[in-house]
Structures are given as C-alpha cells and as structure tokens.
Amino acid sequence: MYTVNLRQWAESDFEPFAEMNAAPEVMRFLLPMSRSESQDVFNRLRSDLDRRGWGVWAVDVDGVFAGMVGLHVPDYDLPFSPCTEVLWRLRKEFWGRGVAFKAASKAVDFGFSNVGLDEIVSFTTPLNLRSIRLMERLGFRRDHQGDFYHPEVPEGNDFRRHVLYRKTRPDNASHSPISPTA
Numbered sequence: 026m027y028t029v030n031l032r033q034w035a036e037s038d039f040e041p042f043a044e045m046n047a048a049p050e051v052m053r054f055l056l057p058m059s060r061s062e063s064q065d066v067f068n069r070l071r072s073d074l075d076r077r078g079w080g081v082w083a084v085d086v087d088g089v090f091a092g093m094v095g096l097h098v099p100d101y102d103l104p105f106s107p108c109t110e111v112l113w114r115l116r117k118e119f120w121g122r123g124v125a126f127k128a129a130s131k132a133v134d135f136g137f138s139n140v141g142l143d144e145i146v147s148f149t150t151p152l153n154l155r156s157i158r159l160m161e162r163l164g165f166r167r168d169h170q171g172d173f174y175h176p177e178v179p180e181g182n183d184f185r186r187h188v189l190y191r192k193t194r195p196d197n198a199s200h201s202p203i204s205p206t207a
Contacts (some may be wrong), residue, residue: 029127031082031094031150033134034071038083041090042067045116054184055114055152058176070095081112084119084128090201091119094128096136096145104173105189108146109136113159113204133163137194144193150184157188165190 034042045051046066048057058066070093073080079097092115099110111132113125136142146164149156171189178185 027087027122027124029091029124030085031128032085033074034067034083038090039064039067041116042083042093045092045114048117050117051114051164054150054156082128082132083114084115084124086119086124090116092116094125095122095132096140096142102139103176105146105171108144109134109140109142110146111163112147112149113156116146120155126162129159129163130200132186133192142194144191144201147190147192148173148187151186151188152184160190163192165192 043060043063046063047060051113051132052058066070070081074082079096081093081097084091084094092113094113094115095111096134097110097112099106099108113123113130116188119125133145136145147163149155149158149160168189171191173187173189175187
C-alpha cells in the first residue's frame, strides 16, 4: 500500500512538473505547455496556496512527486461562473493505481469541509474518458445542460467542447477543519 498526500509545492517539484507538462500522453487532451508556461503555472500554484491556504496541491506518493490535484477558481469566464473546479494531472507512471481518486477525494472533502463550498465542478473534453470515469467515481453527476465550449481552447481545436460535471456538498459534510494530508 502507498500513502498519498497533498502538500505545498517544493522547488524540487519543478523539474518533474515541467516534464509531466511536456509529456504528449499526459497532455493529450490539454493544450501543450512550454517550459516557461510550466514555470508560470508552477509559481502561480504556489502563490495561490500561500495566499488562500488552499488551491492546487502537489501530490506526493511515498515521498515522490506524482503530479497535481486540487481546487481551482477559473480566472476566465465560463457559462457557470463563478465556480470552483477540482482538477488533476498525474505523471503517467502513477496512472491506474488509484492515486488520482485518493488525491481528488481529499481535495473535494477539503473544499466542502474546510472551504465551505456548496458545489464543486469538474469538466473535460468528451474524449477524455479516463477523467470522466474518475469524475463519476468521485460522485460527480453530468450536467447535460451545462456542456460548453471552453473559452481558453482555440476555435477549431477538437478539444474545445467540454462536458460539465457537478457535485454538491453532502448534507453531512462537517465544517470542522481537515488537512489535505490527512
């Protein structure tokens, strides 16, 4: 068995983060990311966590950087804005091991219990079946009326159309603080 933790980013996470963002299979359904774009995202994720106390965390599996999972408030206009989304991206060697489910579950629980969110969304291109299955495993439900064309994806791109999934705070979600590393 292995331990999955969500934590603040360390400087040593940048190289595997940039490599993950450059891996064609990992980025198959996302826009390509240059090294400098990875650096900008890396800095922003660290800053958001420092500023808010929550956001997109580094995922640590038994002391090894596995990827990122967390809560993100999109800074672009979506048809259902304002919103908070749960997102994930893992290095390929951590796929298929339940890491994304464990980490995303922690992030969602944190969003409902600590942040006090009433709803969390998740979205992806309809072709990204692995992410859709994970959304469903996490208890998110498809909002067919909410499907949209992602404003950050250029027109003509096959991945512009997105499906929307939603999850509302369970009635029994406590508002007692939990740690994403618990």
